[in-house]
Amino acid sequence: MGVLRFDAARIRPDYFAVHGYKWLLCPRGAAWLVTRPDRLSELKPLVPGWKSTNPPYQYFGGPANLAQDARRGDASPAWFSWIGAKAALELLTSLDADQVERHCLELAGQLTGQARAIGLRRVTDGPGSHIVVLHTDKADHVALRLREHGVRATALSDRIRFGFHYFNEEPDVVATMRVLRGGR
Incomplete structure (x- = not known):
């Protein structure tokens, strides 16, 4: 990612995990997991966060009522990494x-x-x-x-x-x- 082209629509991976710190030029701490919608129910977060659950987002431990969509894997982002990631991805997506x-x-x-x-x-x-x-x-x-x-x-x-x-x-x-x- 970031140098060689990758056609996710053609390959259709079940899961696609990518870190941003090398070829995507992002700071460490920026990473993504893309999941096919039909595979979402298989995702079980190791440490669910308050946004991993259904509204009203009141999870603070114990059994979790996990969201049915990709939010189930949400974690608190590394905020400063995301500021750098946004700038890096804007640069990369402006290139051919x-x-x-x-x-x-x-x-x-x-x-x-x-x-x-x-x-x-x-x-x-x-x-x-x-x-x-x-x-x-x-x-x-x-x-x-x-x-x-x-x-x-x-x-x-x-x-x-x-x-x-x-x-x-x-x-x-x-x-x-x-x-x-x-x-x-």
Whole structure:
């Protein structure tokens, strides 16, 4: 969500849970659960809140008369996270989703191809993604060098992970490759 297009109407998931803190650019604490209407009765909140019940919303413990709609899963939101989430989602929905996906996949493809040319390979041969994970025997060392040059990546055992978003640009790939080639 936020980079690759997702057609919920075509896929029709029973439940769709998403956090906003990474690719949706929201602060931590913003998350959503979307449920098909025919699956609502299966939702059982672990800790019902006062808005999880039917009106007059007077639940303060004990057996709950849960609402029959999605309110049954309501919880008190992390208020400050939602202020940031609103701004982030307004920004993301103002962008052309096809262009965002194309841009991010193109940058990831450039990094993948250039890394392959110097002997680094993707960990998986799956479909293209905005996330590039490269195999290296020196992941911690590579991540440290990248960080020293202002490039953010994550070291994971024998892998180095990069993620592209719409705010990334071609100079980010150039800077990354300069470090991976051993330059300054």
